[in-house]
Every structure is written in structure tokens, then in C-alpha cells.
Amino acid sequence: MTTPLTQLIYCSELATPAPSPRAVDQLLERCRARNAAAGITGVLVVDGVHVLQVLEGPRDALTELFVRISTDARHRNVQLISVSDLDVRSFPDWALGYLPQTASLGAVLRTYLGCRDFDPAVVPASRLRAMVPHLLAPNEPAA
Ligand SMILES: Cc1cc2nc3c(=O)[nH]c(=O)nc-3n(C[C@H](O)[C@H](O)[C@H](O)COP(=O)(O)O)c2cc1C
Numbered sequence: 001m002t003t004p005l006t007q008l009i010y011c012s013e014l015a016t017p018a019p020s021p022r023a024v025d026q027l028l029e030r031c032r033a034r035n036a037a038a039g040i041t042g043v044l045v046v047d048g049v050h051v052l053q054v055l056e057g058p059r060d061a062l063t064e065l066f067v068r069i070s071t072d073a074r075h076r077n078v079q080l081i082s083v084s085d086l087d088v089r090s091f092p093d094w095a096l097g098y099l100p101q102t103a104s105l106g107a108v109l110r111t112y113l114g115c116r117d118f119d120p121a122v123v124p125a126s127r128l129r130a131m132v133p134h135l136l137a138p139n140e141p142a143a
Pocket of ligand 1: 030031032034035042044051053065068069070072074075096
């Protein structure tokens with residue numbers, strides 16, 4: 001029997017700010033293959049330094065993945081923000097969507113975080129959870 005569908009949100013800071021597109025592509029390619037095999041979907045938001053990642057999937061697979069991620073030397077100050085039950089996946093088609101810093105994403109972040117700078121570490125979990133559905137279409141005007 002599979003464990004309950006769960007959403008996990010964490011934030012961190014890149015060890016090397018503004019990684020090269022090649023380094024990002026390599027990370028994403030490997031993550032997407034592993035996530036797909038484990039039934040995990042999600043999104044990675046990176047603004048140059050700050051990282052916000054939303055991961056959704058079976059609770060046991062998510063736990064195993066988060067243990068690996070939390071000890072990865074490519075980032076630091078990893079903070080677990082939220083773990084909650086989930087009825088429906090937020091990003092069913094994304095093994096790992098990638099949202100780099102853009103003006104439209106900036107507008108979504110400002111609307112939901114209520115601040116100019118993207119620093120998820122200081123934002124309450126409830127606000128970040130409310131923002132998650134809006135990450136799917138950052139090109140839509142923020143409500
Ligand atoms: C910001 C960040 C996000 C990551 N996201 C994922 C992910 O979604 N899925 C994944 O399998 N690995 C992810 N990783 C990589 C893992 O930390 C780990 O390197 C990878 O799963 C391979 O683990 P292994 O080398 O122990 O086999 C991420 C790493 C970083 C720095």
C-alpha cells in the first residue's frame with residue numbers, strides 16, 4: 001500500500017549564488033529522472049540565492065528525498081517549512097518545474113509574500129502554502 005499523498009515545502013540558500021545554466025540543467029535533469037521514478041512532482045523556485053522547493057508525492061518517498069536534499073552541499077540553511085496531507089497534486093505534470101527569477105514570478109512572490117525581497121525563510125508557512133497554486137502560471141497577472 002502506498003503512503004498518503006503529501007506536500008513538503010522547504011527553503012534554503014544556494015552555496016554558490018547564480019549557478020551557471022549548465023549546472024542548473026544538470027541538476028534538473030537528474031532530479032526529474034529520480035522524481036519521476038519515485039512518483040514525486042514539484043517545483044523549484046530560485047531567485048539567484050534563495051531556494052523554495054515544493055515537493056509532492058507518497059510520504060515515504062518524500063521523506064527519503066528530503067533527507068538526501070537536506071544534506072546536499074550545493075545549498076545550506078535548509079529549513080523545513082511545511083508537511084501536509086494533499087488531496088490533489090498542484091503540479092501533476094511537473095517532475096520538477098523550474099521557476100527562475102522573472103518579472104512575472106516576482107509579481108506573484110510580492111503579492112503572496114508581501115515583501116519585495118524573496119526570502120522564504122522569514123515567511124509564515126500558511127502564506128507560502130497559499131502561494132503554491134499560483135506558481136503554476138506565473139505569467140498570469142497576480143490577483
Ligand atoms: C536545491 C536542490 C534541489 C534538489 N531537488 C531534488 C529533487 O527534487 N529530486 C532529487 O532526486 N534530487 C534533488 N536534489 C539532489 C539531491 O540532493 C541528491 O543530490 C540527489 O537526489 C542524488 O542523491 P545521491 O547522490 O545520494 O544519490 C536537489 C538538490 C538541491 C541542491
